[in-house]
Amino acid sequence: MERQGEITLLYSLPDELLEHIFSYLPAQSTCLLSVTSKRWNQVSNGPALWRGHCQSDFRYWDPSHQIRRHFAASVSSTDWKDLYRQRQATDRATTDLLNAIIARETGRILNYQAILSKGYDVKDTLLRHVRVGDDAPDVLARRYFSADVLSYVHRMIALSEWIKFVDGPEPSLERALTAFDLFLARDAECDFDKVSDQLDHLACQLRDDCPGLDQLPTRAKAQAVVSFLRGKGFRGVAAGSSYHALENNYIGLALSNDTHSSLPFISVAIYCAVAERVGLSVRPVCVPGHVYALVESPVGRDLDGNVVSGEEAVGQVYMDPFASEEAIPPAKFQLQWRESLMDGLVEPACTAALVIRAAGNIHASVQAEARSHYLIPPIEPSLRPMPHLHYLEAANAIYSALWVFTIFSIHQRWPDLDPGISRDAVLSYLAQHLLEHYSADAYFLQHTTVPILPDHFANGDLRRLLRAHLHSDRLPPVRQPRDDAVSVPYRIGQVFRHRRYGYMGVIIGWDATCRNDEDWIRRNRVDELPLARNQSFYRVGRTFDETMYVANENIEIVRTSPPPDTFLPWVGKYFLRYDAETGAFVSNMRDRYPDD
DSSP states (O other): OHHHHHHHHHHHSOHHHHHHHHTTSOHHHHHHHTTTOHHHHHHHTOHHHHHHHHHHHOOOOOGGGOHHHHHHSOGGGSOHHHHHHHHHHHHHHHHHHHHHHHHOSTTHHHHHHHHHTTOTTHHHHHHHHHTOOTTOTTHHHHHHHHHHHHHHHHHHHHHHHHTHHHHSOOOOHHHHHHHHHHHHOSSTTOSHHHHHHHHHHHHHHHHHHOTTGGGSOHHHHHHHHHHHHHHTTOOSSOTTSOTTOGGGGOHHHHHHSTTOOOOHHHHHHHHHHHHHHTTOEEEEEEETTEEEEEEEOOTTBOTTSOBOOGGGSBOEEEEOTTTOSSEEOHHHHHHHTHHHHHTTOOEEOOHHHHHHHHHHHHHHHHHHHHTOOSOOOTTOGGGSOOTTSOHHHHHHHHHHHHHHHHHHHHTTOOOOOOTTOOHHHHHHHHHHHHHHHOGGGHHHIIIIIGGGSOTTTSOHHHHHHHHHHHHHTTSOOOOOOOOTTSOOOOOTTBEEEETTTOOEEEEEEEESSOOSOHHHHHHTTGGGSTTTTSSOEEEEEOSSSOEEEEEGGGEEEOOOSSOOGGGTTGGGGTEEEEETTTTEEEESOTTTOTTO
């Protein structure tokens, strides 16, 4: 009777209160309630209730939804439940494709592309899989591939932004620079909307801190903006940070990090974005080794708000938000940069020029860390011993720069790099980098970039290489079952220490005898080993980019639990999980090595 009374009480509540109670339930429970009675069906299908589910269950939305416009409009103007169904369908389809990527080597590039085709909605799903619990049976593979697919989605969004420089319309400066952040993938939350929101927030804070801002004349407003930003910590390279530190090249990192450390071109980009939001006319100006902001007064007014006419219709002043709060008059600027002005090296910078400068600076930062003087392909050993820079970040950074150099070679704009580096070499490095570490990007290169390359770039070798690479994705891997007649003592997933050099690694492949070419055998003096080439050899992984080929006699199996941190997260490319009982990783390469 008591339970019956509770149900009667629920039914006696007004619809508005019932809807509020239902809003605390997950969407699935709301659907179950809808079949219990006509009244509850009506309440559980209310648009406000499903708008709440859309807001709470999904954070990232593809631009095609125009979700901010819908959230700002009347609640009844959108079919929120249908929109929720669409997102749920995308979630299920993305999960199915991710499961296929984990389960089979064949068709991975096609499945990456299929996930990308579903738009930015997939980010919520992929992040959920990135954060899967440690008890998942495929925890390492699921975390690795969901993060890898998300990085792929980020890169394709960034490249789609840059390719607009070829076929227009050109993107805004803040979006073009944010594209570099998408390559780093250090912050999964970084995207165009986040950077735009952060800049909007700074502009709102500026208006709150300076209530009469809109009434200020141009000079005073320009100085108010720079004083505000520098007061918030946007003071160029932070104390204790190296000028050439990689993180100083990224607008998203500069906005998010507590130190707000940045190079001049990022400081000016942030200044210009905030200044434009409060009504200033401003654009970057590039000089050798530095960037300024050029602020112009409205037509008919000078910098101090006085009415003027004729040739003085527009007043100008230069700002250096990287180094100072002071406004720089044109005469002083021209005196300081007189020689550069005479040589034509000072000019207002279009977005393309800043993107090229960003790529060049990123390239220089990685060089500085690696202490190298050459454009470094991904296999160059000098990239590896970088004390302050994770190799994956360096590889992603160089990769983004290579893409910019390639795209702008199409656009007939080219940065001032080492004269010994040709455009063909850049494209060659890009293809090499792509095929070794970013294989899914081959589809974009083949279908979006190669068709618009100049004839001497789009050579037959590159086209054939990409076709062969994409074709191989459709083929099942060559199976390597164990043959009892051949001794291969160790198995996929076992952790070992090299008997001679002492490093640790994990076995990711094997051959019954040495299968490398004669040149490699000669250079590594394989035939001088006690068992020479007639012993099993193992492909082993050490780090993200480093694989070795090791003779059986140099393998010493070790049992360690938990596995070394250096094995994470790259081992997820080959293994499902770590088995503490056996002290080995569980193989996810059964199509290739069915008996391991």
